[in-house]
Amino acid sequence: MSWLAHEWRLLARSRLALAALALLLVLSTLAVLSGTREVARQRQTIARLAGLQQQDLTAQARKYTHGGDPGSAAYYTFHSTWDAPSPAAFLALGLRDAAPYVLRLRALALQAQLHEGESFNPELALAGRFDFAFVLVYLAPLFLIALLYDLVSGERRSGRLGTLLAMPGAGRRLWLRRAGLRAALVFGGLVLPVLVGALANGTTMAALATALLVTAAYLAVWSGLALIVATRSASSAANATALMGCWAVLTLVVPTLANAVLARAVPVHQGVELMLAQRQTVHGAWDLPPPATMEKFFRTHPEWQHTAPLPSGFHWKWYYAFQQLGDESVAPQVAAYRDGLLARQRWTARLGWLLPGVGVQAVLHRQADTDLQAQLAYQDHIADFHARLRAFYYPYLFNDARFGSQDFAAQPRFISPARSMETPVGQLLGLVLMGALALLMGAAAAGRVRPTSG
Template sequence: MSALRHEWRLLSRSRWAMAALLLLLTLSVLAVFSGLREVRRQQDTIARVAALQQEELAQQAPKLTRDGNAGTVGYYAFLGTWDAPTPAAFLALGLRDATPYVLRVRALALQSQLHEGETYNPELALAGRFDLAFVAVYLLPLFLIALLYDLVSSERQSGRLAALLALPRAGRALWWRRAGLRAGLASACVLLPMLVGGVVSGLPAQALAAIAAAVLAYVACWTGLALLVGLRGGSSVANATALMGCWAALTLVLPTLGNAVLSRAVPVQQGAALMLAQRQAVHGAWDVSREDTLARFFRSHPHWQGTAPLPAGFHWKWYYAFQQLGDESVAPQVAAYRQALLARQRATQTLGLALPGVGLQAVLHRIADTDLLAQLAYQDAITAFHARLREQLYPYLFEERRFEAQDFARLPRFEPRAAALDIPWGPLAALALAGVLTCVLAARAAGRVATRDAA
């Protein structure tokens, strides 16, 4: 412990090292504050939209039920759905920054409504959000490099290395004390704001522990890598250059190349293509015989086959029949789209086994419930709600019953999905294993350097 206190005294005299740690702490605090503020903004938006929704439905009820026609209600009544952020969402906002978390739907064809939210300006989402995941994945390695790149070279260039190795507690333990102290302080600068933010947001202790373990494993990877480079005998400039090259390769170049390879290996069409195909099927139904449309509808929904014949002119049951047929016409494409998305998600997790930055992002986004799986789960909740809405309206449409004000009051209400805590143990274990292996290799290098310089 006295040796560690001595190392702390030496480190505290370095103004640039203390300034770097203070800057990292400041960035982490700002990232946590920004994430918490964004989560609060989303929660306020959901609450405000829900209140406006109730007010709008109350105003619409007398007008839409005046004629007692359920088709009018299904066409004009927009019902709200929402996906509330989890307590861990402030750490990694993920897809919540680019996909809708509030969506109003009606009883018409669903696919076009689900994917309308994808028509955002990509330039606005390019920079992403400044959250703790960004600090941990991209900035934390830079601070570790700054603190560790000249751990040995500075002593060698100043001529103190031989005398330092002659001390009783020199050798491998010396470098690990110094590296461990610097890495521990850098980890604390990230984890302490995260802990405070987790307490404020009500994050479960199990999630806090898993996030801390993931960050510490990532720190171990970069600490071991910095030691491997710094202990090989190069100058401080050479070490810094090599480590910056490693940072650029592991956090920018290789993930970008991996994403490009995955895009070609697992092609995924845009949701807008599904929206276009579904709309083309719906619009084309106006040119098809009404009887043929209903016959197709009755083949997949035989329980409505006993409905009265269509009268002359427009009728709502024909309109809603071809709306649902529009959804059913793109059902194979929707299934293929989701399978391709899930396949790419699995491939990305596999890529995270080789790239620690990708692995850490996957762990944080899964715990925060802001990844692709969360978005698909929200779409599933909307789909289930939309099916309940159709089931409630169809008896009035096909049995030609009046839709009264009390029926309007019984319209289904959206039930948000229950986001249970999901800790990805596989990617977390892989990240921890990478950290351990890197540190083991660095420990062996530290022993060889000590022996070589002592000789």
């Protein structure tokens, strides 16, 4: 391993290289700390919400010690739902930075409550929060470029290239050793904080292994690309310009253009439009004859059609009937909305097979369970809980039953969804193949280095 010590001594003479590696270590550490603090803050928020929820339920329960109105209980009782972050969420926060991870719910129309905090499609191709995924995708290539752009041109400019190539062991192996050492140091600067963060957050070995493999594959892509450019017979300035152009195109320009094309090709209305459409139906029901509303409700819920008829004036079962009809009126739009979001997600995943930065974010967000799939799963759990709330209250409402403290205590409780924590094997394989192909092309280019520029 004498060559390793020799190459390290050469690299250590460059204060700029050492400063770059130190800066990368600092940035990666700050990113892991930022992600860890955000995950801790979200967990504290969920824990604090649980305490406040219990206080609220205790205060509401006092109203029904001697019995009361089930409609009032359903209207005034809020139920907390939450989506706790996974142990790997500190690596890539994804949609948790934009979509709600806690939601207070009542037995009223669901869609208006679900989309009060707007849910957007994850724009995996655009820059997001400062977390490890951001540092890896957008900043790590810049450090590799700074360390590799003058790998050959620097020796040529100093006049040492001819002598260097004439020495035993020179040629392709020399450039691969030097590039490999620099890439390994970049890899170390990136993953050392990740290892500490994974230990602190209780990250599973599978999630950690995925993060390390993604990091290695992505660095392999950029190392191979840097070798292809740096081994040309061009000046250091030309190499740096070419590599910076590649960085801008692959991480900023093409992903942004692809995202814009995808938004036009697969149009998706925002969730707020569903909320407004549902509220318009609910508000319009106040102007309709209550018997007409109940007749429409009984068509889809015949199990309640033989209960007592509506009395004159207001009745809670009429109120909750048109609340549910409001949700049912926008059911086709809700299905189209989700289908559109999932279609965009699938195309974004396919884009990751061509753009390594997009692929890295897609893999990390899936492994961390912070992507669109995770957000929709949380919404599904909310919808299931909301359905249980309705099923609990309807017998009291339609049978005009009294609602006591024991009934209040028997209300359904939300159970936090289990984490899927799946590894996106296909996308991960795509990144590995891109990295291997880039390294092979870089190695081939390194074998064509000549001492002169002609």
